[in-house]
Amino acid sequence: MDTGFWQAFLAALALQAGYNSALVAVGAGLLGAAAGAGGTFLFLRKRALVSDAVAHATLPGIGIAFILMVMLGGEGRSLPGLLLGSAVSATVGLFLVEWIARRTRLPEDAAIGAVLSVFFGFGIVLLTVIQTMSSGRQAGLESFLLGSTAGMLYADAVTIAVGGALCVGVVLLLRRPMTIVSFDPDWAAASGVSVRGVDLAIMGLVMAVTVIGLKIVGLILVVALLIIPPVTARFWTERTERVVWIAGALGGAAGYLGAALSASAPDLPTGPLIVLVSFGLFMLSLLLAPVRGVAAALWRHRRFQHDVHRRQGLLALARREAIFDRLTLKVLRREGLIRPDGVETPDGAAQAAKVLRDEKRWDVARRVYRDETIAGRYDGLTSIEAVLTRDEIAELDRRLGPPVSVGPRIAGAVP
Amino acid sequence: MNAFVQLDLTPLLIGVLAAIACALPGNFLLLRRQALIGDAISHVVLPGIVVAFLVTGTITTWPMMLGAGGAAIVAVVLIEAVRRLGRIEPGAAMGVVFTAMFAAGVLLLEQTDTSGVHIDVEHALYGSLESLIWLSADGWGSLLDPVALAGLPPELPRMAAAAALIALLTGVFWRPLKLSTFDEGFAATLGLPVAAISLGLVVAAAVAAVAAFDAVGSIIVIAMFICPPAAARLMTNRLERQVAWSVAFATLSAVLGYVLAGWGPLWLGGTHAVSAAGMIATVSGVILALACLLGPHRARVGAAREA
The missing domain is CATH 1.10.3470.10 (ABC transporter involved in vitamin B12 uptake, BtuC)
Structure with a gap:
């Protein structure tokens, strides 16, 4: 032009x-x-x-x-x-x-x-x-x-x-x-x-x-x-x-x-141009709109994928299971939770223990609260602190018993 | 009679073949509630043909067919993408895609120097069935004369091939088509590739639309996709009979429409023929109107007693 x-x-x-x-x-x-x-x-x-x-x-x-x-x-x-x-x-x-x-x-x-x-x-x-x-x-x-x-x-x-x-x-x-x-x-x-x-x-x-x-x-x-x-x-x-x-x-x-x-x-006919401008605005919206747009959906998908891999990776660390999935390793490495050689960092160990405790609390919570409003919130990602009050969590911890050291015994120690 | 063979036989045959080629897939599109796919396809053929002309610089059969077919597939993919990505209802998704593609086609056409070739929007819309005459014929004997046959308008063998192909495909895939049209879930449990059948149907419709489009324009294409099958739907509850009725209605529309367009004005005292494509669409509409008023199965199941 x-x-x-x-x-x-x-x-x-x-x-x-x-x-x-x-x-x-x-x-x-x-x-x-x-x-x-x-x-x-x-x-x-x-x-x-x-x-x-x-x-x-x-x-x-x-x-x-x-x-x-x-x-x-x-x-x-x-x-x-x-x-x-x-x-x-x-x-x-x-x-x-x-x-x-x-x-x-x-x-x-x-x-x-x-x-x-x-x-x-x-x-x-x-x-x-x-x-x-x-x-x-x-x-x-x-x-x-x-x-x-x-x-x-x-x-x-x-x-x-x-x-x-x-x-x-x-x-x-x-x-x-x-x-x-x-x-x-x-x-x-x-x-x-x-x-x-x-x-x-x-x-x-x-x-x-x-x-x-x-x-x-x-x-x-x-x-x-x-x-x-x-x-x-x-x-x-x-x-x-x-x-x-x-x-x-x-x-x-x-x-x-x-x-x-x-x-x-x-040689630029008015009608088709109006339609094409309108279509251009449509394509922009389809790609870039904040919630329903394609870019936003892709971003949400990546975010979700990242969260799932992070949590599953940390759980595997806590349970001393080997991690093979490349994306999981990449996510953990990028956040400094494991070292390049795959051994967990102190931060990683702490996070892993936290995630494992959360998962165990959920195990108990799903047995205690059978109704949809609580048990239905379990999706493997939501932290239990977001769903239950502190008192309720204390009660769960009482049922869980005292903290145990994170090690290979854990797998067999699930009540 | 010589004049008939020379001037009217080929347009009449092309009209009938185009009508049948469109009506056959139209039956299944109608039952699948995809009747407007034909509308969308016939609009997007225009940009396909213009792009093919821009790329090759000539108006010859194969580039045009490929361009139009390509545009139809692009449109179907785009509609599906818009529908899924944007979570938009199919009708609106279709409306967005085909108007934008048609607008692009018109814009391209205006921007291109097409003065040397016969390609314009009016031609695309209502074709020029009347001009497809067989000049080298001099009577019925020419049907057996190879020299005269070589002078047939190329649209006739093309349209005949397309109609034959579509009839053949309909026959070969009859059972899977019927099953997946009436009960897609059941067809899927039998192991039929329902998604492929669905796409194949749309592609067959596109082939019919593209072949017919060149000869008769998009308006007949849309009318023949919808009107004869819709009228046939009101005549019977059996798919086999519905398809037979739709072929009969399509043939009747084409013949009657052509005759009325060519001779009707003369009977009424006029001097000029009117558009055959428009008349064929009109006749198909009259047939549908009669079916709506008189068809034995016109009412919804259960509606008769309530009304």
């Missing part, structure tokens, strides 16, 4: 790259935020891919709206008209998905796939019809497949920005009931929330985002705006409200950054 690109990118980020791209960037940011926040509820309801059916189901509506507007003597390309048509056919598609999944024995994923492919296929048929219409040759309806921001009109941009802002407003207003329903529908129903109504509102939101996103991202990729940010946000928190906020922020950032990137050089 040369400096020219970076200058253009910085200019686009600061909304200085021209009126049109500034409009697109703001619109994409708002759209991304609305989609991220709205998609969260869909994701938590485990119905993420319903949005794919909704998105593909918009195509016949666009075609029919165009044909109707031309037949009524209109211009045919008016964005609000096309969006209205797409919303109507998306509603029909959504209704069909629900109907098939509820009324027949086909599972919901089959219903989603059937609706999306059939509606899309029918939409393609309509597009070829429109191409043969006298006024349809320059219709450019194909741009709704992958979105196109080149030559976007001021009115289009305003439609998108206002729509995005409205969606964000709806999310703000309805976030409580939507959170409750997507988190625990049964509890929501019991506490008087209309699950069906809220579900409809969620679907309405998804549909609104899809329809508004058609122009910028296109109907094939708009589903990514609804799915990727919530999945990404889920890595960073365990709390539902925060997933909504983080997903909204991530979606908005991806929309804004993607639009700015695409304005920085020719």
Whole structure:
């Protein structure tokens, strides 16, 4: 990437790259935020891919709206008209998905796939019809497949920005009931929330985002705006409200950054770039998120492995058993518990005695306390001091008898 | 009749073969609740083909097939990795992976100078079934004429080979497929490699998708993976009959869709044919809708009495 690109990118980020791209960037940011926040509820309801059916189901509506507007003597390309048509056919598609999944024995994923492919296929048929219409040759309806921001009109941009802002407003207003329903529908129903109504509102939101996103991202990729940010946000928190906020922020950032990137050089389509920026944020989260990320999981695994080998190694030292495992030897050596030749250091001997005593106390404790709360805590790693009080441990020690010297006799001396 | 052989026979055959090749694995994907795998695969074929074009610089069969097949396998592995590493539900994991890969494909395509070759997103989506004509034919006699046969569009033998391969695999692995589809645990206790069968099914689906994709575009692929098997599922409770029904529905969709696309507008007073791929998908949807309304086994078990 040369400096020219970076200058253009910085200019686009600061909304200085021209009126049109500034409009697109703001619109994409708002759209991304609305989609991220709205998609969260869909994701938590485990119905993420319903949005794919909704998105593909918009195509016949666009075609029919165009044909109707031309037949009524209109211009045919008016964005609000096309969006209205797409919303109507998306509603029909959504209704069909629900109907098939509820009324027949086909599972919901089959219903989603059937609706999306059939509606899309029918939409393609309509597009070829429109191409043969006298006024349809320059219709450019194909741009709704992958979105196109080149030559976007001021009115289009305003439609998108206002729509995005409205969606964000709806999310703000309805976030409580939507959170409750997507988190625990049964509890929501019991506490008087209309699950069906809220579900409809969620679907309405998804549909609104899809329809508004058609122009910028296109109907094939708009589903990514609804799915990727919530999945990404889920890595960073365990709390539902925060997933909504983080997903909204991530979606908005991806929309804004993607639009700015695409304005920085020719041949950089806006929709795919927004999706790829979003995917980049997802990959970063997958790898680096503090608790659920891959790096954190690897670190936890290493930590656990280390603890197991340390404890088992010390127990072996205490019982005078030979250690063969290389990793165990490495762990003990690194902590200065054995010398390079494998003989225990004074520190190692002390630690080994301590671990052995802990293990023996556990032996007794598991016989004394048969209930899950105590005996169930035994995992071979937790120190007994973390589970029992000092008095209880003193009682265990009384049962164990006086300390004995650590030596080969120990193995036979277990009571 | 000459015009029929020249212009319509090959697209019709390719359409039927593509529909059957996709519907066969679709039956098992449907029963395993993996119906949307077909959707995901047909989206990721695009980046695979673009990368293959970037590497080889030509549009020839084998690099394209390898690229598309490779992309399908990458996608399946990625979906599985995202699902396991991130503990994400499969639907969302699929949505993340296939949209990102499709976006990468579109971006690569826009960045590449493909002016000299026939490769674009529209073609990838709805193919160009109508253009696969057999110019060197001059009547039914050409079917026996080696010179004319050499002029067949290369998509036809390729699609026929793919369909034959998939039919053969379905036949050979029928029992293990059936067992592991209905009761994976039981199949595993019998010593069947259920994970390998599952992966093999996805790979077979990818082969069908890739072969069909080139000729008919991804929209038919998705429709044929799902609609004929889903309609067949509502007709019978036996797997053997379901597969037979799905093949029949797939064939019917392809023939009827092609005919309606080519001649339907003329009957209605129009002058131009409409997209055959789109029409085939539409007809398969109509068949599914009829099955949903009238199919003898359309209701869930037990649902009939409650309703």
